[in-house]
Amino acid sequence: MTTSAPVISFNNVRKSYGSLEVLRGITGSLYKGDVVSIIGTSGCGKSTLLRCCNRLETINGGELKVMDIDLSKTNVSSQKLRQLRTKVGMVFQQFNLFPHLSVLQNLMLAPSQVLKESKQECLDRALHYLDKVGLSSKADAYPEQLSGGQKQRVAIARSLCMKPEIMLFDEPTSALDPELVGEVLMVMKQLAEEGMTMVVVTHEMNFARDVANRVIFLNQGVVEEQGDAHEVLTNPQCDRLKAFLHRMNN
Numbered sequence: 001m002t003t004s005a006p007v008i009s010f011n012n013v014r015k016s017y018g019s020l021e022v023l024r025g026i027t028g029s030l031y032k033g034d035v036v037s038i039i040g041t042s043g044c045g046k047s048t049l050l051r052c053c054n055r056l057e058t059i060n061g062g063e064l065k066v067m068d069i070d071l072s073k074t075n076v077s078s079q080k081l082r083q084l085r086t087k088v089g090m091v092f093q094q095f096n097l098f099p100h101l102s103v104l105q106n107l108m109l110a111p112s113q114v115l116k117e118s119k120q121e122c123l124d125r126a127l128h129y130l131d132k133v134g135l136s137s138k139a140d141a142y143p144e145q146l147s148g149g150q151k152q153r154v155a156i157a158r159s160l161c162m163k164p165e166i167m168l169f170d171e172p173t174s175a176l177d178p179e180l181v182g183e184v185l186m187v188m189k190q191l192a193e194e195g196m197t198m199v200v201v202t203h204e205m206n207f208a209r210d211v212a213n214r215v216i217f218l219n220q221g222v223v224e225e226q227g228d229a230h231e232v233l234t235n236p237q238c239d240r241l242k243a244f245l246h247r248m249n250n
Contacts, residue, residue, distance in 0.1 A: 004031070004032065005068075006029035006030055006031050006065075007030055007031060007032050007066070007067055007165070007166060007197060008029065008030040008053060008064075008065070008066050008067075008166070008199070009028075009029045009030075009063070009064070009065045010026045010027055010028050010029070010049075010062070010063075010064055011027055011062055011063040011064075012025045012026070012027055012061065012062035012063070013025070013026040013027070013049075013052065013059050013061070013062040013063070013064050014026075014059060014060050014061035014062050015045070015048055015049075015052060015057060015059050015060055016060050021221060022045045022048045022221050023045045023048060023049060023052075023059070023221050024220070024221035024222050025062065025222060026045075026049060026062070026218075026221075026222070026223060027062075027223070028216065028223065028226065030197065030199065031197075032165075032197050033195050033197055034197055034198070034213060034214060035192045035196075035197075035198045035200070035211060035212045035213050035214070036198070036199050036200070036212060036213070036214045036215070036216060037200050037201075037202050037207070037208035037211075037212040037214070037215050037216070037229060038050065038199065038200065038201045038202075038215075038216045038218060039201075039202065039203070039205070039208060039215060039216070039217050039218070039244070040217055040218035040219055040224075040244065041219070041244060044218040044219055044220060044221065045218050045220075045221045046171075046201040046218055047170050047171070047201055049201075049218070050090075050168050050170050050199060050201050051170070052064060052071070053066050053071075053088065053166075053168055053199065054066070054084060054085055054088045054090055054168065055071055055076065055081055055084065055085075056090075058071075058074070059071065059072060066084060066088060066166075067083075067084060067087050067088065067165065067166070069083070069084050071084075082114070086114060086115065086162055086163075086164070087164055087165045087166065088164055088165070088166045088167075088168060089159030089160065089162055089164035089166070089167045089168065090159065090167075090168040090169075090170065091152070091155050091156055091159055091167065091168070091169045091170065091172050092155070092170050092172075093170055093171045093172065093174050093175050094175060095143070095148075095151040095152055095154070095155045095175075096155065097143040097151060097154060097155060097158075098143075099142065099143050099144060100142075101142075102139070102140050102141065102142055103130065103135070103138050103139055103140070103141050103142070103143070103146075103154050104123070104126055104127075104130070104139040104140065106143070106154065106158055107122075107125075107126035107129065107130065107154070107157055107158050107161050108122040108123060108126050108161070110158070110161065110162055111125065111126075111161050111162060114162070115162065115163075122161070125161050125163075126139075126157070126161055127139065129157035129158075129160045129161055130154075130157055132157065132160070132187075132190075133153040133154070133156055133157045133187050134153065134183075134187075135150060135153055135154060135157070138150060138154070147180060148175060148176045148177060148180050149176055149177075149180030149181070149183045149184055152172055152173070152175075152176065152180075152184045153183065153184060153187055155172075156172075156184070156187055156188070156191075160191075165197060166196075166197045166198070166199070167191065167196055167197070167198045167199075168198075168199050168200075169188065169198065169199070169200040169201065169202070170201050171201050171202060171203065172184055172188070172200070172202075173185065173202070173204060174203065181204070185204060185207050185211075188200070188207070188211070189207070189210075189211050192211050192212075200212065203248065205233060205245065205248050205249070208229055208233060209229055209230055209233045209234070212229040213228070213229055214226065214227065214228065214229055215227065215228075215229040215232045215233060217232065217236075217238075217240075217241045217244070219240050219241075219244075224238050224240055224241060225237055225238045225241050233245065
């Protein structure tokens with residue numbers, strides 16, 4: 001982590017759906033090399049906040065800058081958005097793999113079409129990241145032939161093939177059977193150890209405590225508590241976070 005300018009900065013960010021205010025003044029910054037876990041109960045605004053970071057959702061108020069691109073403006077150009085989405089990878093709860101394409105083809109598609117890289121470059125990188133997530137043997141398989149954990153690891157590899165500078169994870173293990181969660185978290189832990197900047201919406205408290213360097217606890221659209229991950233999760237200050245952690249640990 002450096003003292004340089006933040007790669008993501010929120011200043012009083014607000015987001016509403018009609019009369020429902022989901023984010024109610026979020027302020028904070030993320031720096032290169034940070035691994036930040038966003039925790040909180042369902043419906044507290046975690047996924048909405050994450051989706052605002054690559055303009056899958058537009059904010060209604062405040063200021064949000066990601067990689068020097070001001071997402072507060074309503075007229076962000078399509079060129080700027082393409083630039084943003086090549087630098088900011090996202091892994092969803094559902095794997096969003098193309099079922100008619102092989103694993104290798106899923107990984108090669110975006111670098112070929114968006115980055116305009118040669119077939120050989122795309123192939124070499126796809127094979128590299130498949131090996132990184134432990135799935136070299138599945139290059140020619142199709143998504144329906146994979147377990148949930150394997151699909152999610154392929155989805156992570158696919159994002160990495162775009163050479164992102166930031167990775168966003170939206171509850172990446174919530175759709176998995178419990179015995180498959182560990183294999184996905186292991187890949188994410190390795191990325192964190194290698195210095196990837198990551199924002200992870202998660203219910204995996206052990207991951208948040210042991211891998212993240214910072215934690216943000218959202219409650220009803222506001223930041224109720226944030227700080228050093230180990231400190232916040234082992235010595236919570238606010239009653240709502242204490243109650244949340246008690247429920248998660250029982």
